[in-house]
Amino acid sequence: DAGVIQSPRHEVTEMGQEVTLRCKPISGHDYLFWYRQTMMRGLELLIYFNNNVPIDDSGMPEDRFSAKMPNASFSTLKIQPSEPRDSAVYFCASSPGPRSGEQFFGPGTRLTVL
Amino acid sequence: EDQVTQSPEALRLQEGESSSLNCSYTVSGLRGLFWYRQDPGKGPEFLFTLYSAGEEKEKERLKATLTKKESFLHITAPKPEDSATYLCAIQAAGNKLTFGGGTRVLVKP
Numbered sequence: 001d002a003g004v005i006q007s008p009r010h011e012v013t014e015m016g017q018e019v020t021l022r023c024k025p026i027s028g029h030d031y032l033f034w035y036r037q038t039m040m041r042g043l044e045l046l047i048y049f050n051n052n053v054p055i056d057d058s059g060m061p062e063d064r065f066s067a068k069m070p071n072a073s074f075s076t077l078k079i080q081p082s083e084p085r086d087s088a089v090y091f092c093a094s095s096p097g098p099r100s101g102e103q104f105f106g107p108g109t110r111l112t113v114l
Numbered sequence: 115e116d117q118v119t120q121s122p123e124a125l126r127l128q129e130g131e132s133s134s135l136n137c138s139y140t141v142s143g144l145r146g147l148f149w150y151r152q153d154p155g156k157g158p159e160f161l162f163t164l165y166s167a168g169e170e171k172e173k174e175r176l177k178a179t180l181t182k183k184e185s186f187l188h189i190t191a192p193k194p195e196d197s198a199t200y201l202c203a204i205q206a207a208g209n210k211l212t213f214g215g216g217t218r219v220l221v222k223p
Contacts, residue, residue, distance in 0.1 A: 004157075031209060043158070043201065043213040056210055091157050100209040101146045105157030 004106035006092050012112045018080040021109045024073055025094030033103060034067055034077050035091040043091075049075065050097070082113045116141045116206050118214035125219045130191050135217045137202030138184040147185050148211065149178050150201040158201055192221045 005024040013019055025032045033048040047057040052069045060067070064083070069075040079086055089110050093103040117140045127133055139147070146165050150158035162171040164180035171178045175196060177188040187200055199218045203211040 033211075042215045045210055045212075048209060050209070056208060093157070101148045101203070101205045101211055102160050102163060103158075103211070104160070107155075108157050 004092055004094055004104055006090075006106040006109050008109060009107065010110050010112075012114065013082055014114050015083055016081045017113075018078065019082045019086075019111060019113075021077040021090050021092075021111070023075045023077070023092030023106060025075070025092070026104055027073065028096065029094035029104070030097040031095045031100045031103075032069060032075050033093040033095070034075070035093065035105075036088045037091060037108070038088045046077070079111075082111075084113045087111055087113050116204060116212045118202055118204055118212055120200075120202055120214035120217050122217060123215065125217055127189070127192055127219065127221045129193055129221055129223050132188070132190045132192070134189070135187040135200055135202075135219070136184060137187070137214055139202075139204050139214075140183075141204050141206045141212075143206050145205045145207070147180055148203045148205065149176075149185070149187055150203065152199045152201055152216070161200075189219070192219075194221050194223050197221045 007022045034046040035043050037043045046059045047067045049069045067077045089108045091105050091108045093105040095103040119138050121136045146163050149161040152158040162178040167182045169180050175190045179186045197220050199216045201216045203213040
């Protein structure tokens with residue numbers, strides 16, 4: 001298995017632009033998680049899905065952020081409009097239920113908003 | 115609110131110099147405590163799960179232990195390839211993980 005796949009690996013955009021991050025989880029995994037990592041705040045959970053259904057989005061910072069999982073093999077995290085404070089590394093992770101704490105992380109997308 | 119605090123923030127070791135990393139936590143109803151390793155520019159990699167006080171897990175030079183308030187990750191006779199950031203996370207109700215800030219370990223030859 002190729003593991004969790006994320007694209008793009010790097011994204012540089014200007015403030016106000018829309019940004020879409022993509023994730024393909026490991027086949028057969030029931031849970032999908034989106035995290036954000038910064039030096040100041042560490043690794044924070046934004047939202048997670050179980051069987052394609054959003055379960056907990058309490059970590060999504062504000063309405064500018066949205067996430068979807070239209071099927072078991074694809075998820076997106078969208079930021080519209082983007083702001084410089086959104087600059088961070090965004091990770092997608094998946095896990096097989098019920099051991100959902102044992103998560104497999106993708107390589108991350110490094111987002112820079114100018 | 116669930117909280118995880120890791121110490122020290124950074125650790126410099128000579129090759130072969132054993133040491134321990136600490137992860138203290140506050141949570142109501144711990145379902146599991148998890149250790150991850152993160153190399154620069156990569157996503158975290160799962161290492162261990164601990165479920166109850168007194169439990170221990172080992173993998174090569176790493177040994178994780180759990181008490182009611184903290185967990186330790188012992189690194190025995192480390193090698194340069196053990197250099198990484200080690201993250202601790204707790205899981206309470208639901209499936210959400212709360213991560214600590216990590217300990218950056220540098221093992222010099």
